Amino acid sequence: MKTLKIANIPGDGVGKEVVPAATEVLHAIAELHGNLKFEFTEFPWSCEYYLEHNVMMPEDGLETLKEFDAIFLGAVGNLELVPDHVSLWGMLIKIRREFEQVINIRPAKLLKGVRSPLVNPKDFDMMVVRENSEGEYSSIGGNIYKDEDEIAIQNAVFSRKASERAMRYAFDLAAKRGKHVTSATKSNGIIYSMPFWDKVFKEVSKDYPDIKTDSQHIDALAAFFVTHPDKFDVIVASNLFGDILTDLGAAIMGSVGIAPAANINVNGKYPSMFEPVHGSAPDIIGKGIANPIGQIWTAKMMLDHFGEEELGSTLLDIVESVTNDGFLTPDIGGTNTTKEVTDEIIKRIKNYKAAAVTEETSEVAKV
Structure with missing residues (x-):
């Protein structure tokens, strides 16, 4: 037993x-x-x-x-x-x-008998893999000054080890599903962490030649969750982006x-x-x-x-x-x-x- x-x-x-x-x-x-x-x-x-x-x-x-x-x-x-x-x-x-x-x-999928708020949700079935230890949710930062001079500083932390670990988990998962991994990024607006994330994703993807890949900016990706959720298989994202996408995934379910x-x-x-x-x-x-x-x-x-x-x-x-x-x-x-x-x-x-x-x-x- x-x-x-x-x-x-x-x-x-x-x-x-x-x-x-x-x-x-x-x-x-x-x-x-x-x-x-x-x-x-x-x-x-x-x-x-x-x-x-x-x-x-x-x-x-x-x-x-x-x-x-x-x-x-x-x-x-x-x-x-x-x-x-x-x-x-x-x-x-x-x-x-x-x-x-x-x-x-x-996961986010269209359950039988449950009505999605989307007009035409089709049969979406996706899995979001979220890096869960660092990123935008690091505990590094602090507050200084008071009143009108008060400043809050929050540092995002992206390590190669944690980023690669999440990405490999996503690729291994996709190998059992639809063989497609989408990376959530924002390298056109966040100048250091997101280009680093993109670089690691590209390097990791070389070890999985049978898996199709694409990268989507988080704002566009959120929109595609609403307009074309059936296009996604596995999505890998940083801590904050993964958090946001999964609540959106719950909403469209x-x-x-x-x-x-x-x-x-x-x-x-x-x-x-x-x-x-x-x-x-x-x-x-x-x-x-x-x-x-x-x-x-x-x-x-x-x-x-x-x-x-x-x-x-x-x-x-x-x-x-x-x-x-x-x-x-x-x-x-x-x-x-x-x-x-x-x-x-x-x-x-x-x-x-x-x-x-x-x-x-x-x-x-x-x-």
């Missing part, structure tokens, strides 16, 4: 609603495998935890998390309780940086509530972390209508990470069968609750298992 130890951090807002839902789904999908088991341990770290302890997570929190195979995160942030820069840097970014989760990946993400540790020293894109959604907390699909699709990405790609694909197919039959939460035009959508997914997983058992029994009988 393969047992995976998962640290659940529901966090804030609707994270406390969708993480339990996705956990139930993972238990159900593990039964299809027959030799897979999940062990979940839940941690209460959140903005509410901060109000009580003055920290987002305990001092030994990272030491605790190191013992798990993966981290399953719901959401972080509650502006009414804690400023965003405190909550994010106190837990989410702290985990990403100290666990060397240097790659962020976020129909809702940020269905968008998944993964923060990947590539050297095996620490666990990777899986989190949906939607955040804590304070406007719908406690209403029972949070969309569980973002968290469940994130669970699919976790299965892929553990080498259970066939099981992950089965899960996403079942999710799409549910959305295609009209089981939708309000954010994507439906009237179903979090529980109703989750229960329907679990029911179909169980039906899938029952059908597989029946088919296997029939084949044995024929023999």
Whole structure:
């Protein structure tokens, strides 16, 4: 029996609603495998935890998390309780940086039964690979002077090592998909970091002669996400550009509530972390209508990470069968609750298992 130890951090807002839902789904999908088991341990770290302890997570929190195979995160942030820069840097970014989760990946595809706001979205299916450790989100900079003379300085940091690492991850991913990598750049306006990024991308691409490439300026690329999303396969981007593009990708899918993400540790020293894109959604907390699909699709990405790609694909197919039959939460035009959508997914997983058992029994009988 393969047992995976998962640290659940529901966090804030609707994270406390969708993480339990996705956990139930993972238990159900593990039964299809027959030799897979999940062990979940839940941690209460959140903005509410901060109000009580003055920290987002305990001092030994990272030491605790190191013992798990993966981290399953719901959401972080509650502006009414804690400023965003405190909550994010106190837990989410702290985990990403100290666990060397240097790659962020976020898919965007047209799910069956989910209406995109685009008039003609076609069947887009793309993956954004985001450099997740430096770039525009470096912590180098500072503030000087006061009043009308006040100055804020934020330094972007681009290393060859991190840029090349993200690009190679994107090329390796494209080799399994549509064999096309697009680089997000802005070398016509950012004079040092982006020409450097372009140079590294060109050098790396020489090692992948079977992969088609192109480079697009971020402003034009954002426009093409709206006008021709079906033209893209894998997009590799710096920290800031990747962040912006993936929220746009969620929007053209129909809702940020269905968008998944993964923060990947590539050297095996620490666990990777899986989190949906939607955040804590304070406007719908406690209403029972949070969309569980973002968290469940994130669970699919976790299965892929553990080498259970066939099981992950089965899960996403079942999710799409549910959305295609009209089981939708309000954010994507439906009237179903979090529980109703989750229960329907679990029911179909169980039906899938029952059908597989029946088919296997029939084949044995024929023999």
